[in-house]
Amino acid sequence: MRICLILEGAYPYIPGGVSSWTHQLVTRLKNHEFVILTIMPSKSEEIKPHYAFPENVVGLHTIYLDDFMDLERSKVFPIHLRKEEEEVLDKFFDFDPSVDWKKLVNLICNKKKFGNSVDFLTDRIFFQKLSSMYETGFTDEGLNIFFWTFRSMLVMLLTIMQSEIPEADCYHAISTGYAGLLGTVGRYVKNKPFMLTEHGIYAREREEELLKAEWVKGIYKQVWIKYFYFLSIGAYKSADIIISLFRQNKKIQISLGAPPKNTFVVPNGVDVEKFPKHREEHSKIVIGAVLRVVPIKDVKTLIRAFNFVYQQRQDVELLIIGPYDEDKDYYEECRSLVTDLELDGPIRFTGRVDVKEYLPKIDMIILTSISEAQPLVILEAFAARKPVISTDVGSCRELVMGIADDFGEAGLLTKPVSPMETASAVLSLCSDKNMRERLAENGLKRVAANYNNIDVFDAYDHFYRSFE
């Protein structure tokens, strides 16, 4: 069968956890055809696929968030809606997820009636809906900013919803948000099954970003947050199968409105056999951090923590393994922090390399992320027989402490953004070789039993087949 994978800012253009997961999925399931539908921020960015597609990937469609820039007015006459359609629109303008999604999606995707987004956003019905919304909760706000906040919100939303999506037997979105929205379109407009896999919790992640964001102020922060929850809940309500990586996220999905009977947990997996389990002899204790150098990984805390460790003992080394070209400013900040702390010797940035070659030279893996879903890094560390020090975020506790099995702990947990605590965890592992061995052994057992790639992608194969 042909599956349309819908992604947002990831495969095949931007490398990362979700992308390599997707690449494995399409590579493994040779018995299915895949069409990749990717949503990217802007056409102006130079983007090239980072992955070589296997033969069963039959198409790549890219939708850009600024696709609306190409739109012209298409309707001559004003938009006319029936009363029930207006009611649907009322709920939509309120970002009320209890709206009848089937009616909503079919209304908006009916370009002949609804017009394109430029038609709609210059139509009086848009202003009427907007002003009745203004009357109910924004009367203290200036009209200009109010108007433009909603207009820019809707121009993207409507354009994405109305974009052409490829034909397929099943639409599989790899996140909620805009990807989930297109899955909803596949569900109701194309009348095909819609599957949703969420690595993190999209709406939560946006919420965290927005609370910190400076470009949006005042009451509009809440509006944007509501908007993203609206999109996510819409996907939960429309999807036939909702998959999360671990139980905590499943609970969140259900609490947001996902029907429990549709929710499943399929964890990430690794090819346990493919990872080297031996240790290459080396004099120093080598700490490895496998990550993209971006703020969410909190590389600065990692560097500060290592600074404390290095003050205690000089036989340690930190390898920061992974690409650093995604956020060059942040990388420069990290570099200058390293230089300021005079750690240019013991800390090395390797750039993009084959992790498997480095793993035998490493004694422990460290992760200081502020936010994670179910990090592949930890699973890979387990598969390579390395102990793990990780922040207690996402499903890291489940992985490291082993809540669902009896293999015991496979590493140490720390609080996010706490260099001291991280440093003392590192020091305790450095000084106790036996403990390192024991934790690593537990990790290997766990990953082999519960997180083997074969099982994971078998599960997806099973889901796909259930739609036939």
Next chain:
Amino acid sequence: MAGIGFSLRRMLNEDETYPTRVRAWFHTAMVSAGPWIISIIIINILLVVSRNWDIPYAEKEMLIASIIYATLFSQLLSAPFQMIITRYIADRMYAEELEYVKPSFWGISFIMMFVCLLIGLIFVSSRPLPQDFSYMLIGLFVIMCQLWILYVYISTLRNFTLITFGNLLGGIVTVVLIVVFHQSPIQFKEYAGVSNLLFAYTAGMFFILVFLLMIFLVELKEDNGKVFHFIRYFHSVPSLWPIGLFYTSAVWVDNLIMWFSPISVVIYESFRYAPMYDIASFYAYLSIIPSNMLFIVLIETDFSVKIQDFFKAVVLNHRLDDLERLRRRMTRSLFENILQTVETQMFITVLLIILSRDFFPLLGVPEQTRNIFVIYALGAFCNAFILIVVQTLLYIGERNRALILVSFFLGTNIIFTYQVLNWGENYYGFGFFISGFLTMIFGFVLLYVSYKRVIMYTFLTQPVFVRKREKFFERMETKIDSLISKKKILAYIPKEQRKEAVEFEDFELAGLEESLEESEKSDDRKTQDDSDVQDDSDVQDESDVQDNSDVQDESDAQDDSDVQDESDVQDESDETRRPKS
């Protein structure tokens, strides 16, 4: 009338005494209808003179026909461009980009010259007119076109006294030339009498053109050489051109139809016209000049301040209830101004109709013309308010509705004028009146509805995003600009003045920045205590009034860099056009 507002407000703010008011009115009249008034006076003198100096009747008709043709077709041709250029100048002045104004004159003047010559040559080559006469006719046509265009620019100047003086001097030059040519006529081979008179008239118009052009060139020093920058307005405000064309066509189309009626005559196989009808309509249009003047004064001193407050509040992110309050105030002001103009114009029209019974025989106007005049004056009355409605619709960017209105005017005028032809001579002029009346009523309804929905319309018509691609006219402009280097344009200005021009610019800029800071402060104050914006600006002196526009423009750029409102918020360009006289 892009620039007249500043000067009027300054004049009336300085002191409100009676002489100042009269002066303000007089200037408005001269700037808004100068050539009309002068040429009507001269035409009457010519008529009287030709009667006394035994010029053959047919030649006298030929003179009138020539002037009518030159005036009518120059109006038809230039009116659409006037519309666009008025908007262009208003926007440039609003954005304090005065350096764009002067070069655009050369651009439009060049285009008009080219088109005029072409049309003129086609016309005379198909008519059996003597060579000298043909050249003069083309000359007059070109001069008139240039004059209409130049008049749009003249309103940006500050020295009104000189403008008035130029007009009067042009009139005097014509009269003197008439007398001189009577004493020692140029020996034209054919139609000697009428040729001399036409030559005098053309020379007078040429004198006005050159005089005003000199004032314009000397007074406006800023020049960036972007001669064809304005042609982008053909696509950014595409409907302005047809609005101008349709309106002017609607105004003249009944005359054109009457040229094929039983009262039409053909002179020397060259000019077909309907003298009785045409002259009646010329007089009727003269009667509505007062309403035009009055409305310009009212709108520039009262309404335009309120509409600026409204758009400023939109840009400065005011609350909806605040916008609604400002909208109501601006609408009230508009309709009060219109009502006041209606009252005054009604009085004047009725008075003129009554007076015409005794006056017209004195001027030697036949009874039938007077009959047409009576009904035509009422039609012209309606037309005055159609023009006002069109202008005030354009103020808020309702170009589509303005276009609908002028199309309606054009359509009904054609239909009813044809219809009236069947009713017989006693009803000539009724077609125009019925059409004008219906259009006026329709226009008032449109105006009312449009000002009711102005908030919604203002927001919805802002482009959803800014397109980066260059459109056809912009590409064309770039090409033309690269052909004409700035050097050649600057060659028009003498060397010493070029240096002065630069200094002048520097001075202006320094002053602007200061006043900008000042007014920003005062602006903060206004928003803080949420006081009536209008009340403040009433007290503001002249310089403050000017500054307001800076602030609006600045804040436009600051507040809404991502909000992408192009110039559409500032639609209060002031598309004033003159009626025919």
